[in-house]
Amino acid sequence: MFDKIVPRSEDYAKWYTQVIRQAEMADYAPVRGCMVVRPYGYALWENVKEQLDTRFKETGHQNAAFPLFIPMSFIEKEAEHVEGFKPELAVVTHGGGKKLEEPLVVRPTSETIIGYMYSQWIQSYRDLPVLINQWANVVRWELRPRLFLRTMEFFWQEGHTAHASHEEAEEETLRILDIYTDFAINEAAIPVIPGRKSESEKFPGALTSYTIEAMMGDKRALQAGTSHDLGQNFAKAFDIQYLDAKQKQQHCWTTSWGVSTRMIGAIIMAHGDDQGLVLPPRLAPTQLVIVPIVPKNREDDKQAVMQAVDAICETLGSVRYHVDDRQEQSPGRRFNEWELKGVPLRIEIGPRDLSNQQVVLARRDILGKEGKTFVPIANAAEAVTQMLDTIQADMLKRATEFRDANTFEPTTYAAFKEVIENGFARAHWCGDEACEDKAREETQATIRCIPIEQPGGGGECIVCGKSAEDITIFARAY
RNA sequence: CGGGGCGUAGCGCAGCCCGGCUAGCGCGUCUGCUUUGGGAGCAGAAGGUCGGAGGUUCGAAUCCUCUCGCCCCGACCA
The missing domain is CATH 3.30.930.10 (Bira Bifunctional Protein; Domain 2)
Incomplete structure (x- = not known):
């Protein structure tokens, strides 16, 4: 699977x-x-x-x-x-x-x-x-x-x-x-x-x-x-x-x-990214997955880890969490599965952490070492709550930056045809359906909307050049 | 409806052109043992009307005819 x-x-x-x-x-x-x-x-x-x-x-x-x-x-x-x-x-x-x-x-x-x-x-x-x-x-x-x-x-x-x-x-x-x-x-x-x-x-x-x-x-x-x-x-x-x-x-x-x-x-x-889903914390069915890492042949370590997991769970309040303690799956396998499913935050906890009285917090939106932090076990719940908010905010920020970086404001029809290949085009439109049709036929782009928020002042229709009141978003759409 | 591709094990595929012994491979599954800090290893096992129908042939997953279905690209659309 x-x-x-x-x-x-x-x-x-x-x-x-x-x-x-x-x-x-x-x-x-x-x-x-x-x-x-x-x-x-x-x-x-x-x-x-x-x-x-x-x-x-x-x-x-x-x-x-x-x-x-x-x-x-x-x-x-x-x-x-x-x-x-x-x-x-x-x-x-x-x-x-x-x-x-x-x-x-x-x-x-x-x-x-x-x-x-x-x-x-x-x-x-x-x-x-x-x-x-x-x-x-x-x-x-x-x-x-x-x-x-x-x-x-x-x-x-x-x-x-x-x-x-x-x-x-x-x-x-x-x-x-x-x-x-x-x-x-x-x-x-x-x-x-x-x-x-x-x-x-x-x-x-x-x-x-x-x-x-x-x-x-x-x-x-x-x-x-x-x-x-x-x-x-x-x-x-x-x-x-x-x-x-x-x-x-x-x-x-x-x-x-x-x-x-x-x-x-x-x-x-x-x-989503190449690793799979990335779900926003506020909507994610599971916001936090806890992955205990327990060596099989050391029973006392295992118990200590599971006790620490239980203790953390009790402090999590309304956080939607899941403990993945499947021992037949390696930690790496479990990390990857939950990343594929887009769970926003992961706690890794093993004997090594216990001896340091810490857990590893790993963000889904920032993969690898970059997204990992160590937090004291005592502060785990608080750190989780804060981190979920941070992830939510960062995801919006990232998506906004991505959209803005791929939104262009062409001033000529030639430029319009070019930029529309790579994102949204914000351009004036005279309101004439003929211009809309022409743009669609030649670029596959449709008028997505005439934004409520308008800069005002008017301009020239990107297609025909006649005077136009409103800025319009053109794009190829699903 | 036009163009392209594909139907073979739960999933992904090879084999087909050039017909031939028991239809293969990877993943997954099951059993056992060893493992656990980024997709574990070894050993063993189960699992198939080759999409369907008809035809050619001593013999068809493979060739021929018909048919059903799905996916991708376009036209249409939340």
Whole structure:
């Protein structure tokens, strides 16, 4: 199971798949395009869930569950929505041995069925806002699947809210974008860029889509979360109306937003190295692994080491730790396995340490001697807690420096074409879809987002040279 | 759907071009002994409808026809 993995520089796609499978995050399912999330991968997902769920609840959202099956006619009610999703629908035509009168779609996303329910639940401005989220699986018939990044079935949360005014809906959309940004940066240690999608990249049926965009280890971009201002498009398609205080019927303004198991892919690719995963301490299923080194033929040494391990464990409090005392595996083997699995911190403890009243603390993010420090046994717990914080901060710093070092600001189209091979390009864009298309055709780069944070002052469109208001992030994306 | 590659032991592969004895190798697994501060050593053992169907042949993993599946690159996408 634990073989050498191919270096990232040699074959990034292969590295990615090998890391996932060898670290036991996920496995291929017998059905093409589907994956099995294994316990280690799911534990990471559970931590992602918990962090996001807490933030949703703090901002007034509630969880609920809507059906997996959606009547085909629902999907067809919003024009852009059908067009966007029709090609990737899984459709149930038979049930109980009989052909169905109306085919059922396996949800690719739930705006339609939730919109339908909202139309029944919402009557008055007093019913608003409705703030609901669901944790669910969805299905999209993807042509080219990739573990975590694009599988036919994936897990996510999808929030769906309804509001009395556009201002409120916009506020909500941006509030969620803030939550996603905060989560990515402070929990996942991924320095994302929050921004707005171009018309061609926005969600089918949305007025405006917002995204957080991250840079992966191969300098490609990954959309790690989206938040959509749906305007009144779905409210009109599903007749979500309320009576306002002035006795007038109004359509609601709705939003939807989601983060999926793709986030796991982002964490893997943003931080991983040639030794395997590197997980951010705040999300890592196991934050600390303790590897006792005990000579077999010296029973008293062994007991002393294990006693010291027990004593340390008792002081660790809320640290998520694991003691790997498998004696049939050599210490080197155990070190390598936990490094592959990305456990942020390791304690090595053997007879040699005991006689010095110390343990070895080894950081996952800095391999080898460089990342090792000796700490007195008495201070072990404190040192662990501090070191986990340090690692978390350093990982964010490293990822930010990497992104910045690979983000360019070309001033000519020729320069743009060159730098886009090696990272992100920050450049002005006039807003014309023709320029967007041209850039995509000639460089494979797409507009990832128009960052919320703008330097202002405007400039010239990198493609056509006309005057342009906004700085835009171009990149090749997953 | 277009282009490329691959299906042989749990995993990774060789053998195929040029048909031939009992289908090999590495890793892993199991047993025993020795080992333990960076992927342990020795000895032994188990493990196969060669993706499937049909055909050619005295004889097929190998040649022919059909078929199923997967992976990678593109178009589409969280």
